[in-house]
Amino acid sequence: MISTLISIPLFALLVMVQSAIVSRLPLLRGFPDLILLTMIAWALHERVTTSWQWGILGGIIAGYMSAIPIVVPIAGYLGAIAMARVFQHRIWKTPLLAMFLTTFLATLFYHGLTIGALQFAGTRFSIEQAVNLITLPSILLNLALALPVYGLVKELADWLYPVKIEL
């Protein structure tokens, strides 16, 4: 319960940082997604049980601060968590590899959903241009930030889910 509740101020803070600072420092037209990275790092932790709740809350908060339809961030983040959980079970001995792989695939998935939603809403643009100018730079920046975000979220997860030692 606490770990679910703690996600609300955390995501609110991340969205504010994302909106006020990160989105003003683009590489070409792309920038990193702090919420996505935090969510992936959270879901990759083996003792965490609230990753789906985090996905829904993060999607709602991110959707509130964006002009994109709210269903897109919710679906995108839940998809990212699903990928993280799959990789966490498959390659549990190398969580960093899972973090990088999930970040790469989840960014592609989330941007694919966004492109699809915008095209469906009637906004016309070149998909090739979108990939070159937004998706690829965003993937690069997400991968660059994956390691520090993983470290910070792991500290938080270890604090909320301490290891139980049986005497």
Next chain:
Amino acid sequence: MRTIALSLVVVGLLVLSLGGYLNPLLRVTTNPLVSIQSWISIRYMALYEFLTVPRDVASLRQRNAELEAENSQLQAQVIELNQQLREAQILYALTGFMRNNPQNQYIAASVIGRDTNPFMNHIWIDHGSDQGLRRGMPVVTEKGLVGRISAVSAGASSVQLIADPGSAVNVLLQSSETEAILTGSLTGDVLLDMVPQDVTIQAGELVLTSGLGGTYPANLVIGQIMNVRKQPNDLFQGATIQPVVDFSALQAVLVITNFQPLDITPLIPGQTP
């Protein structure tokens, strides 16, 4: 008799002293005394410095720390004042624009962020429905058109920039008096479209809002034509526009509050229920 003898001795000593005959004797006598006094004086000064200098260093360090703190405070003040000066300059420019265009009513707002999704070219401003802002209100700066409000909450609003790929503005080319449509793009460029092939448009021509469609007031400056794209087989020619507003450096904007945007959706064929 003794007194006379003593007086003679004294006078004799004085005469010898004034004549300089006692100097060697005095030197031999005073030199050790001077050496002893010097030794005592040096040791005393050493002891005095030992006792007093550490206290001075401590006070100097304290003073240094105070000055450094004061220096940091002054530097922070300089930064803050520079920031206030920039804000004042922006507000002064916005006020000048408001005075020159008294036909509209304005509310000034600060830009507090950008959309969290990189595909959306929207900004957040620090005024919302509590301050009387409504969806669809045009947003400008002293230079020209910025966009329009796309979503409103109690204390903040989202503004869709004219550079957003989903934006479309009816415009008028000032020199050729031709109407066209201005759209945004993912690259952030602003593009002109639907210009008839028989119209001659040139780089540098001013682009204004036409007021058609009722979404923006007429005659708001948007920018200048930069490059013309004209293909003989196309139905229309297009152009790239250099906006007068730098969307990446927006800090404060004006919302035109007395403009009522028209909702023409029911008039568009195929969208009526």
